[in-house]
Amino acid sequence: MDSDPVRPVVAARHEPSPKVPGDGERGTVLLLVPTGVLIVALLASIAVDSAAAFLAQREAQAAASSLANDLVSLGIDEAALRRHGSYRLDASRLRHLSHWGQRMATSRLSSVFEPGSVSVAVSAAGSRAVRVSVSGSARRVIGLIGNVNGQSNWNVSAEAIGRVRLSG
Structure with missing residues (x-):
């Protein structure tokens, strides 16, 4: 008789390894990062151009x-000031200025x-006031990236009125 003990045959079972999060999503970051950088660059260019316009x-x-x-x-009319003691603007002097x-x-x-x-x-706004309008074309700093409305420049205008107030 055989003195060898019978060794049982053990079948190897392969148990599935636990699922690693994101295992089936390889490569999605490769698409999201450049898109995010592009969006940030676009928003930054709009912010810079808006700051330049401001x-x-x-x-x-x-x-x-x-x-x-x-x-x-x-623009004071010196002759009227000396003769009558009243302040008024000289229209010809304003045109020269x-x-x-x-x-x-x-x-x-x-x-x-x-x-x-x-x-x-420059124009007179009454006898004691001057109206000044300044307008110009402001450049875009970034240019086409932040150009939402299709214009290459902004038209900027401002107006101010200077008045004289006499004391006494």
Whole structure:
């Protein structure tokens, strides 16, 4: 007789390994990351162009206000002030000063504006007030990426009225 003990045959069973999260989703990140970067770049370009437009509007308003204040002082009719002691503006002097105002407004505006696009209109608004309008074409900083409405520049305009108030 055989003295060898019978060894039982054990069938190897393969148990499925636990499911790893995201196992069947390989490669989806490769599509999402470039799309996300593109969206962030688009939003950043819109933000930069909007900030440039806001800067241009603020600069035009500041130039119009300071120019109106300057012209109220410089456009005084000195003869009427000496004769009658009353303040009023000299229309011919204002017309002469409008060229000076064009140069001053252009020098006060930054490079956001297209060269040669700034125009200044000066007019009397009554006998003691000056109306100054500054308009120009502001550049886009980023350009086509943030260009939602199809325009290459923004038209910016601002208006200010300088008045004199006499004390006493």
